Amino acid sequence: MKDLMTLLQERAGVQAAIAALADKEKGGAALSAEEVAEFGKLEAQFDTLTAQIDRLQAAERMAAAVAKPLSGSLPAQPKQAGRQAGEALGIIVRSLVSAGGDPRAAAHFAETHCGAPDIAAALNTGTGSAGGFIVPPGYVPEVIELLRPASVVRKMGARTIPMPAGTLTMSRHTAGSSASYVTEGTDIPSSQPAFGPLKLSKKKLVALVPVSNDLIRFSSPNANDLVRDDVVQGIGTREDQAFIRDDGTEDTPIGLRYQAAAGALIPANATITVQNVKNDLGKLELALLNGNVKMLKPGWIMSPRTLVFLQNLVDGNGNHVFPEIAAGQLRNKPYAVTTSIPDNLGVGGDASEIYLVDFNDAIIGEATGLIIDISKEGSYMSNGQLVSAFSRDETLVRAITEHDFGMRHIPSVAVLTDVKWQP
Template sequence: MAKQITREKAQELFLSMLKGANVDLAAMVEERLKKALEPLEARLKEQQTTRFNDIMRGHGRGDGEDRKAKSAAVGRMVRLLAMAKGDHEKAIVYATKMFGAEDMAVKALSAGQADAGGFLVAPEFSAEVIELLRPMSVVRRMNPTTLPMDQGALSIPKLTGGATAAYTGEGQNIGSSQQTTGMLDLVWKKLAALVPISNDLLRFSTVSPNADAVVRDDIVSAMALREDLAFIRGDGLTGTPKGLRNWAPAANVLTVNATVNLANITVDLGTLVLALENADVRMIRPGWLMAPRTKHFLMTIRDGNGNFAFREEMLAGNLWGFPFATTTQIPINLAVTGTAESEIYMTDFVDAVIAEASEIVIDASPNAAYFDSASSAVVSSFSRDETVIRAISRHDFGMRHDASVAVLSDVDWV
């Protein structure tokens, strides 16, 4: 049988062996570690140098920063196209001369291509503009389902009636039923945003990132407002998408109680939620849409003890536990039974579908005429020393389950 030794004895024997070999263990380990780490240190130094240089040039960011850079590059790209009067090749020359060949705007111009109707922005840069629509468009902010539609049309199966189940006794036939299905057919609708830009902004802000953001945000804001109007109240005619108001089944369009008090308001809100739940709507991403006037009223109404009824919850962004958003694209001058009425929408946005092309078309003209809503007249950009930017996106909107929308009409809460 082998003789066992203690742990302490083993350590003593090991140390005596090292001393006998006259080996400087620490020095040996240090030398080997140094050699092993040399390639890693060199690579790390190279990466740090590259990152520093990229940051100084405005590139080399993380994912979030890279997305910001791409969206800002779109604004710069639009300005360059405006300076080049819509000429794609000239815009690339200007961009390279002003910002260098590695600038993100040069990459955006190079990745896109000239189109008969303007400049076709590459999908990777168009996506950043579309993403910026999310916080500006209340419908997009509520997180609907978004699908690509690059071929002009998209058909999505929808369930209009479910199969049924039943208990059966011993030896009895099991009854069968069929699901009732349909198709949600979506087709491109063209949204064109016209944004006039002062030529002074083009002349005297050639290297200003703030000017790039102004151009980009003007385009995004114009698109977001018009999208919301279509996605909420569009009639589906004359080339516009069919919005929530017209997807809602008649049974889900409810009328507000004529007497405005807290008890009736609470019942009205609850009736909207109940309309969806009674239709077996899944309530995965439910949310409210309303006009700012309606939000203000709900946040200021008090109960019999003087306490705010909904204010605390709404300050946190919820109403009845569901998120809400406001937009002036929900009118407050509807005349159903009165003259200053509005609407409230309750929707499960998981069933709302936005299908869109992955590319945006940009064009610029210093000689265009456009309709000025402020003066209600057609004006010349040339006479105003402006360049008109036109951005075209293509999309459609629909509901996979019509009953996932409920509307409270005749809302005159003021």
């Protein structure tokens, strides 16, 4: 029997396929008879999945309402309304760590120490695997939502779509339709948008996060938040590195830097003046506009060094060149800052990059939920040194998730390279 998350992923995949056909027709291209038939089948499949999801959600609500406690210490109750978003992940991790990875003992800890009988029930009946404990589907959306502030690509508006079977194929708009002037009695030239495939396939991200055992011993809800934040930050930081600058080798996603067209990699002017800085930023804007990018969610991403330079930049009269930065804008578009964009690029090791992206065209395909495993004896690298978790009274939390990243419209990303602006 399929669980709720699997059904939700399947429905999202069906919806993506329907949207691709609708986009094609919206662009002016007529659907073939086979595509019209396929649209009807997808519509029926979507309705069937929706009905199944509604029934499962209703069953889960009823089960939570009549659930029996694992012991007599606490009454049964559904998920606590006052719990912060994602706090459940912190409770799950703390409970598994305290129980040495045993879900049954972890369930007892969640109930008696964390006052979370709903999580205790999930741990007691949840799914384990050789790689760790699979976080129940009902708690995964909270984790994904918490990744938004931890990952600038997500925060800037990249769209998340579940991948039902670990792969997802969508249409990628490669060229627009055209129009022509004609003389009387001349056939009208045919014209339609060109589409190509965007193929996503799951890539495994493994985050190794050391957590203080003192946090595990505390019963305060603040401890749940700290454990949760450590895990989410570990995933979010590595995600940003992948979605921005990974090149697709060694089973990684292809980031923005390597999805950009060659003509959209624009070197910064070596002479740093106020006018040249304005011109360089304008070149990125022009690159997107010339690519017929809709600019629905345009935004900049840059390194902290670049931001501080732009904040300090003044003209000959001492006026700030970009005063809107104080309001989170640069040239009327939002920006985000991340250390995932290095400052040690280029021949001299002193260059950085600035990205301008219409994030409405950025797609994150989510293949699975989240798998948690723990180790109290493992070691990890810290500042180039091998550190023992046991000697530091820490527990290593391994979080595994699977996803991929792609752009639906390649001209929607432009990169200013060789940026040597320094405050």
